Amino acid sequence: xxxxxxxxxxxxxxxxxxxxxxxxxxxxxxxxxxxxxxxxxxxxxxxxxxxxxxxxxxxxxxxxxxxxxxxxxxxxxxxxxxxxxxxxxxxxxxxxxxxxxxxxxxxxxxxxxxxxxxxxxxxxxxxxxxxxxxxxxxxxxxxxxxxxxxxxxxxxxxxxxxxxxxxxxxxxxxxxxxxxxxxxxxxxxxxxxxxxxxxxxxxxxxxxxxxxxxxxxxxxxxxxxxxxxxxxxxxxxxxxxxxxxxxxxxxxxxxxxxxxxxxxxxxxxxxxxxxxxxxxxxxxxxxxxxxxxxxxxxxxxxxxxxxxxxxxxxxxxxxxxxxxxxxxxxxxxxxxxxxxxxxxxxxxxxxxxxxxxxxxxxxxxxxxxxxxxxxxxxxxxxxxxxxxxxxxxxxxxxxxxxxxxxxxxxxxxxxxxxxxxxxxxxxxxxxxxxxxxxxxxxxxxxxxxxxxxxxxxxxxxxxxxxxxxxxxxxxxxxxxxxxxxxxxxxxxxxxxxxxxxxxxxxxxx
Numbered sequence: 169x170x171x172x173x174x175x176x177x178x179x180x181x182x183x184x185x186x187x188x189x190x191x192x193x194x195x196x197x198x199x200x201x202x203x204x205x206x207x208x209x210x211x212x213x214x215x216x217x218x219x220x221x222x223x224x225x226x227x228x229x230x231x232x233x234x235x236x237x238x239x240x241x242x243x244x245x246x247x248x249x250x251x252x253x254x255x256x257x258x259x260x261x262x263x264x265x266x267x268x269x270x271x272x273x274x275x276x277x278x279x280x281x282x283x284x285x286x287x288x289x290x291x292x293x294x295x296x297x298x299x300x301x302x303x304x305x306x307x308x309x310x311x312x313x314x315x316x317x318x319x320x321x322x323x324x325x326x327x328x329x330x331x332x333x334x335x336x337x338x339x340x341x342x343x344x345x346x347x348x349x350x351x352x353x354x355x356x357x358x359x360x361x362x363x364x365x366x367x368x369x370x371x372x373x374x375x376x377x378x379x380x381x382x383x384x385x386x387x388x389x390x391x392x393x394x395x396x397x398x399x400x401x402x403x404x405x406x407x408x409x410x411x412x413x414x415x416x417x418x419x420x421x422x423x424x425x426x427x428x429x430x431x432x433x434x435x436x437x438x439x440x441x442x443x444x445x446x447x448x449x450x451x452x453x454x455x456x457x458x459x460x461x462x463x464x465x466x467x468x469x470x471x472x473x474x475x476x477x478x479x480x481x482x483x484x485x486x487x488x489x490x491x492x493x494x495x496x497x498x499x500x501x502x503x504x505x506x507x508x509x510x511x512x513x514x515x516x517x518x519x520x521x522x523x524x525x526x527x528x529x530x531x532x533x534x535x536x537x538x539x540x541x542x543x544x545x546x547x548x549x550x551x552x553x554x555x556x557x558x559x560x561x562x563x564x565x566x567x568x569x570x571x572x573x574x575x576x577x578x579x580x581x582x583x584x585x586x587x588x589x590x591x592x593x594x595x596x597x598x599x600x601x602x603x604x605x606x607x608x609x610x611x612x613x614x615x616x617x618x619x620x621x622x623x624x625x626x627x628x629x630x631x632x633x634x635x636x637x638x639x640x641x642x643x644x645x646x647x648x649x650x651x652x653x654x655x656x657x658x659x660x661x662x663x664x665x666x667x668x669x670x671x672x673x674x675x676x677x
Contacts, residue, residue, distance in 0.1 A: 182330070182331065182414065182419070182421055182422040182646060184330050184413075184414030184415055184416050184419070184422075185330070185414065185415040185416065186330060186333055186415075187412075187413065187414070187415040189390075189412055189413065189415075190328050190329065190330075190337075190413055193328060193389055193390055194324075194325050194328055194329070194337050194340060195340070196382075196385040196386070196388075196389055197280060197321050197324045197325060197328075197386075197389060198321065198325070198340045198341055198343070198344040199284075199344065199378055199381050199382040199385060200280060200283060200284075200317035200318065200320070200321035200341070200344070200382060201317075201321065201340070201341040201342065201343070201344030201345040201347075201348065202344045202345070202347055202348035202351075202378040202381075202382070203283075203284070203287045203313065203314065203317060203348060203375065203378045203379050203382060204314050204317065204318060204344075204345050204348060205344065205345035205346055205347060205348025205349040205350075205351075205352070206348035206349065206351060206352045206374075206375050206378055207256060207310055207314065207348075207352075207375060208345070208348070208349050208352070208468075209348065209349035209350065209351070209352025209353045209356070209492075209496065210352040210355070210356065210371050210372065210374075210375065211252065211253045211256075212253070212492065213352060213353060213355075213356030213357075213360075213371060213492065214356065214368045214371050214372065215249060215252065215253065217356070217360050217367070217368050218233075219365035219366070219367070219368060220368040222365075223365075224252070224297075224299075224300050224303060225246060225248060225249050225252075227246065228246045228249055242613075242614035246610065247607070247611070248300070249610065250606060250607045250608075250609070250610050250611075251304065251607065252300075252303060252304065252307060253307075253606045253607075254602070254603045254606035254607040255304050255307045255308060255311065256307045256308070256310050256311035256314065257311060257599040257600070257602040257603035257606060258311065258599070258603050259307070259308040259309075259310075259311025259312050259315065260311040260312070260314045260315035260318065260595070260599040261315070261595075261596045261599035261600050261603065262315070263311065263312045263314075263315025263316060263319075264315045264318070264319050264592045264595040264596045264599065265592050265596065266315075267279050267282075267283075267315055267316045267319035267320065267592065267595075268319060268588045268589055268591070268592030270282065270316070271319060271320050271323065271395075271588045271591075271592075272398065272439075272588040272589075273399070274399065275391045275392075275395040275396075275398075275399055276320045276321075276323055276324040276327070276391065276392055276395050277320075277324075277386060277389050277390075277391050277395075279316045279317075279319060279320035280316070280317060280320045280321060280324065280382065280386045280389065281383060281386035281387065282313075282316045283312075283313045283314065283315070283316030283317030283318075283320065283321075283382070284313065284317070284379050284380075284381075284382035284383030284384075284385075284386055285313070285379075285383050286309050286310075286312040286313035286316065287309070287310055287312075287313025287314065287317070287375065287379040287382070288313070288376055288379035288380060288383055289309045289313075290306045290307065290308070290309030290310035290311075290312070290313060290375070291306070291310070291372065291373055291374075291375035291376040291379055292306075292373065292376060293305060293306035293309060294306035294307065294310070294372035294373065294375070295369050295370070295372045295373025295374075295375075295376075296369075296373075297372070306372075310375070311599075313379065315595070315599070317382070318595045318598070318599075319588075319591055319592055319595045321341055322338060322341055322575045322576070322578070322579035322591065323392075323579055323587065323588070323591050324389075324392055325337050325338045325340065325341055325579070326338050326576070326579040326580045326647060327392035327393070327394040327395065327647070328392050328413060330414065331644055331645060331646040331647070332511060332644050333511055334511070334576075334580060334647075335507075335510035335511040335515070335576055335643060336507045336508065336510060336511055338572070338575065338576040338579060338580070339503065339506050339507040339510055339572035339573075339575075339576055340507060341572070341575050341576075342503050342506075342567075342571045342572035342574075342575055343500065343503045343504055343507060343572070345571075346496065346499045346500035346503050346567070346571075347500060348378060349496050349499070350493065350496035350497060350499075350500055351378075352371070353492045353493045353496050354493060355370070355371050355374055356371050356492075357490060357493060359371045390409065390412075390413075391409070392413075393406050393409045393410045393413060393422075393423075393426060394426060394429075394584060394587075394647075396409055397426050397427065397430045398430060398433065398584070403423070403427065406423065406426065407419060407423050410422060410423055410426075422646070422648075425646065425648040425649070426584075426648065428648075429583060429584035429585070429648050430584060432583070432584070432585050433583075433584045433585035435585070436585040436586065439585060439586045439588065439589035439590075440589050440593075442585065442586055442589075443455075443586045443589050443590055443593070446663055447663065447664050448583075448586060448664075449660070449663040449664070450581075450654045450657070450660040450663060450664065451581050451582050451583075451586070451590055451654075452590075452593075453638075454577065454578065454581055454639070455578055455582075455590045455591075455593045455594045455597070456593065456594075456597050457634065458574055458577050458578050458594065459574060459578065459594050459595070459597040459598035459601070460597055460601055461570065461574075461627070461630075461631035461634065462570050462571075462574030462598065463598060463601035463602050463604075463605055464601065464605070464624060464627040464628075464631070465526060465566055465570050465624065465627065465628055465631070466530065466605075466620075466621070466623075466624030466625075466627070466628075467563075467566050467570070467571070468602060468605050468606055468609070470495060470559060470562070470563060491556050494556065494560060495556075495559055495560055495563045498560045498563045498564050498567065499563045499564075499566070499567040499571070500567070501564075501567070502563070502564040502565075502566075502567030502568045503567040503568070503571055503572050505567075505568055506518060506567065506568045506569070506571075506572050506573070507572070510572070510573070510576070510643070511643055511644060512643075514641045514643045515573055515576070515577060515639070515641060515642055515643060516635060516636075516639060516640075516641050518568055518569045518573060519569050519570065519573055519631075519632070519635045519639070520632055520635055520636060521565075521568070521569065522565040522566060522568050522569020522570055523565070523569065523570070523628050523629075523631060523632030523635070524565075524632065525561060525562070525564065525565030526562050526565040526566060526569075526570075526625075526628045527625050527628045527629050527632070529558045529559070529561045529562035529565065530562060530621045530622070530624055530625035530628065531621065531622065531625050532558050533555055533558045533559060533562070533621050534618050534619065534620070534621030534622045534625065535618075536551060536554065536555055536558075537555070537617075537618035537621070538617075538618040538619070570631075574598075577639075577642065578590065578591060578594035579591060579594075580642055580647055580650065581642060581650055582650075583648070583650070583651060584648065637659070638659060638660075640653040640654065640656070640657045640660070641653070651664065
């Protein structure tokens with residue numbers, strides 16, 4: 169059943185339509201983004217709740233309530249507290265490499281199913297935790313779940329999507345992350361008002377809801393044609409799936425490209441060794457640079473610690489959690505906008521525009537906090553509101569650019585023979601620097617104070633220049649034909665063009 173957006177075979181495109189089959193499959197797979205977003209939102213909220221701090225982190229609670237000499241910037245500085253947040257990402261980092269093997273050998277669907285099941289177990293353990301060990305182990309299980317989901321879901325979305333609308337469909341992953349984070353912030357806002365000091369348990373345990381949906385839904389997900397051809401030699405089966413996915417019988421051109429890509433992938437014995445070859449240099453660099461830059465935008469300063477950051481400015485717990493909800497709504501709205509325009513205006517434009525917005529807003533927030541927030545007094549309401557507005561502008565810049573595109577670009581640039589390995593490297597780098605930022609932020613806030621915003625602003629300026637110079641446009645190009653953009657790029661062409669191509673170009677000149 170077709171929804172109606174036709175795709176012709178001109179300009180490298182394949183025949184097909186956006187079908188309801190694809191839409192429903194991708195909506196279900198995107199629940200992997202919801203569990204990721206829910207965890208990001210929930211951890212920052214519960215770590216600002218006094219009953220939670222009093223039970224698991226009494227030193228932080230005492231410092232916050234009774235120590236009048238300590239700086240506003242240092243009240244939450246605790247390596248154990250940040251370990252609660254960041255332990256998930258170390259587990260996810262390690263898991264992503266195992267997930268790569270599962271995704272290649274058995275398909276995208278089993279990885280998504282494993283991710284949902286592990287996250288479900290982690291949610292149960294976190295909600296029932298009676299000591300710090302149960303709490304941390306629950307976070308590790310959540311990390312395993314997110315490791316599998318983040319490795320498989322972006323690949324699934326990019327492979328199922330028609331090339332012309334791949335950006336919009338893949339951006340639904342980040343949109344789902346935003347929905348999960350907003351849901352977590354709303355739940356935190358409600359549970360912190362519960363009398364009896366157990367509201368945080370509901371916040372942690374409610375992660376089981378999206379995890380259950382993902383686990384059950386994954387049982388009914390179809391495999392992508394790309395995955396089927398990797399795991400089976402039955403080309404007729406792949407063709408039938410392509411016809412169902414594209415909503416047309418005329419899929420021979422796409423099938424031929426898949427067969428050709430699969431034949432090449434079969435010659436690769438160790439994709440992790442092959443991805444470092446010279447001919448894959450641009451993809452390898454992007455698999456590291458894109459997720460690294462996504463994390464050093466400083467977004468997780470907001471995502472993990474928005475309530476703590478707002479409490480640092482002198483807001484109460486309710487006001488701090490409400491402010492986090494506001495930024496979450498802005499993030500979802502701008503990510504949805506990105507879904508609508510990414511395949512029209514392109515990836516490069518959004519990254520450069522978003523980077524410029526983030527850079528200006530971060531410098532302004534840093535300037536206000538440097539001038540108006542001392543070590544012991546809070547911001548007055550006027551400046552606190554202005555900072556909230558500027559942070560919303562920053563979140564808007566991220567939501568339209570580096571948020572969704574940080575997942576989209578790595579999922580669409582790799583040839584089939586190194587695709588799973590490339591995605592696992594990208595996810596691992598993402599988790600590694602999420603861990604580094606998460607583990608060091610509270611300490612950096614204590615030592616850098618308002619300078620933390622200038623620090624991340626400098627990285628935003630760097631990544632914007634990187635995109636301008638080194639990232640080619642990838643919109644509307646089929647994944648299996650993506651190698652052409654590197655051969656035409658002013659810098660990368662010297663790595664990916666082989667001698668025969670260069671000689672042919674010279675002879676034809």
